Amino acid sequence: MSQISISINGRKYQADEGETVLQVAQREDIYIPALCYHCDLLPHESCRLCMVEIEGEGKLKASCTLKAFDGLRVLTDSELVNRVLAVNLELLFAQHEGKCEACARKDSCKLRQAVIKFSNKEKFVADKYSDRKKDKLKYQFGPSIMFDPAKCINCENCATMCAKQTKGGFIRPRESKYNFEVSPSLANDHDCIYCGQCIVHCPTGALSEVEDYPEVQKLLKDSTKKVVFQFAPAIRSSIGELFGLPPGEIATGKIFSSLKRIGAYKVFDTSFGADVTIMEESEELINKIVSGENEVMFSSCCPAWVKYLEFYEKGFVKYLTSVRSPHIILGGLIKTHWAKHNNINPKDIVVVSIMPCTAKKFEAKRRELRVNGFNPVDIVITNREFAKLLKEANINLADVEPSESNDDIMGSFTGAGEIFGASGGVLEAAIRTAYFKTTGKSLEHFEFKAIHELNGIKELELKVNNQKLRFAAVSGIENVKIVLDKLKSDPTYYSCVEVMACPGGCVAGGGQPLPIDDEIRKMRSKGLYKADRENRYRESHANPDVVELYKGFFESDRMRHRICHTKFAAKNKGVIKRIK
Ligand code: SF4
Ligand code: SF4
Ligand code: SF4
Ligand code: FES
Known part of the structure; x- marks a missing residue:
């Protein structure tokens, strides 16, 4: 594979031809809040948080799909990137209830990580819309999986993964009043196999295991x-x-x-x-x-x-x-x-x-x-x-x-x-x-x-x-x-x-x-x-x-x-x- 050179934030990095800017950045430990990217899935540009600025052009591109080419110069932390990121994060939070402290996934949530990294940069209030999804009911699949639609940002990673793990997908996108939302299939010919791969690929706390450790804490006493x-x-x-x-x-x-x-x-x-x-x-x-x-x-x-x-x-x-x-x-x-x-x-x-x-x-x-x-x-x-x-x-x-x-x-x-x-x-x-x-x-x-x-x-x-x-x-x-x-x-x-x-x-x-x-x-x-x-x-x-x-x-x-x-x-x- 031939090697090329690109510049990120003014520094030169080697890349393999065909690699995306996000892959190079992740390898070099340069933070880009790429919520919907996962190496198991084809990049599908749904979160719009991985935007980088093409230097000298004032244009933004999604780094998860932008292929590196020799001489490419990008910025991950410019004024333009931060401004657009603030808007995109807010749009995601319009679909998300917040309440991070009580969330089972608070230590592994990519959305929360993005907010923590970002909140010093712009005036951004994560929980502005926290009651918007307050009436949403959760789903529990068997004794294994919890799905909380109030925390879902509709990136569809889970649905893509679930389609691979089942026949036709148990958890899948469905048309809702305003948008597409993921939800489990109630049809008798689709079921969850409890593999938890939707959790692995979910960037937020919308999917998690049913937690049984509090019961263990009680029994230990x-x-x-x-x-x-x-x-x-x-x-x-x-x-x-x-x-x-x-x-x-x-x-x-x-x-x-x-x-x-x-x-x-x-x-x-x-x-x-x-x-x-x-x-x-x-x-x-x-x-x-x-x-x-x-x-x-x-x-x-x-x-x-x-x-x-x-x-x-x-x-x-x-x-x-x-x-x-x-x-x-x-x-x-x-x-x-x-x-x-x-x-x-x-x-x-x-x-x-x-x-x-x-x-x-x-x-x-x-x-x-x-x-x-x-x-x-x-x-x-x-x-x-x-x-x-x-x-x-x-x-x-x-x-x-x-x-x-x-x-x-x-x-x-x-x-x-x-x-x-x-x-x-x-x-x-x-x-x-x-x-x-x-x-x-x-x-x-x-x-x-x-x-x-x-x-x-x-x-x-x-x-x-x-x-x-x-x-x-x-x-x-x-x-x-x-x-x-x-x-x-x-x-x-x-x-x-x-x-x-x-x-x-x-x-x-x-x-x-x-x-x-x-x-x-x-x-x-x-x-x-x-x-x-x-x-x-x-x-x-x-x-x-x-x-x-x-x-x-x-x-x-x-x-x-x-x-x-x-x-x-x-x-x-x-x-x-x-x-x-
Ligand atoms: S646990 Fe597996 S089968 Fe069930 S919804 Fe998640 S990915 Fe689909
Ligand atoms: S591969 Fe292992 S972790 Fe995954 S569902 Fe099977 S037994 Fe569980
Ligand atoms: S449950 Fe998670 S992976 Fe699925 S669409 Fe919502 S945020 Fe994305
Ligand atoms: S990671 Fe690129 S759009 Fe989500």
């Missing part, structure tokens, strides 16, 4: 309850960002310590549950192949993907593995095996899962996952909620001394479990164990670099015992649609497909720290692969506590089946609530 936390693999490489650490920095030890400090009765790493998932999934895959049943097997760890099949592609549900997701398996084990081992009444245990995910809130409530009449997991909070829990307890995770899990029966976890958070990680972990189970030896190389990349569809071919097998790791429902089309004509095309609804996998899930872009996805994934390399156990079947589990508690097939397996089935539209 209840002396009759034992609050047991587990945290997902993907959390460790991203939580630090909310405390000033770089993306990808592994914080496993700090998570253990900080949860103990807020009063956790016990803390588990969900990677242990991931190891059990792999034990079961690899067995299912091997049985399928050995019995000559060549049709594809889909992973089922991602509840948004499962919901997509159950609602939009019912004919494919039969290909889902029956194995439950890691936190559900671990929750089931906590309330049975661990409770018995520690002589605790399961009724007194509250299992809280810290997840990168909004769809896990929905998954935890599925009745078919109950074990002995209990939900394996009682409450799911997102990674962002976890940070709030710590901040409101005055704990700065960055300063906390790391510690380790100290459980005697479910405390160890492998690198194979830790990579579940990256797209391709579940597949790689399953192959490590399936290979061992079929050949009796470990793989020479544990890592398959081809599935470590960020691409939405990653393929892998392996020869096991003279049989050539084809695998795929897919992330983002847009890519899933391509793979399903292939499988419609030949369901044996792949032996196994790992699917994550969020582009890039759980490292970029709907409950993760914001912002999220490709660079951040890469850094968080890299962190997980590094954690894997540094773990003394890299295969799920080598986890000593898992070995003991299968020798003891799981000797009973009935118990193993009850905790680890389920049946997925076609589903109707979920509940949409209207809230004042």
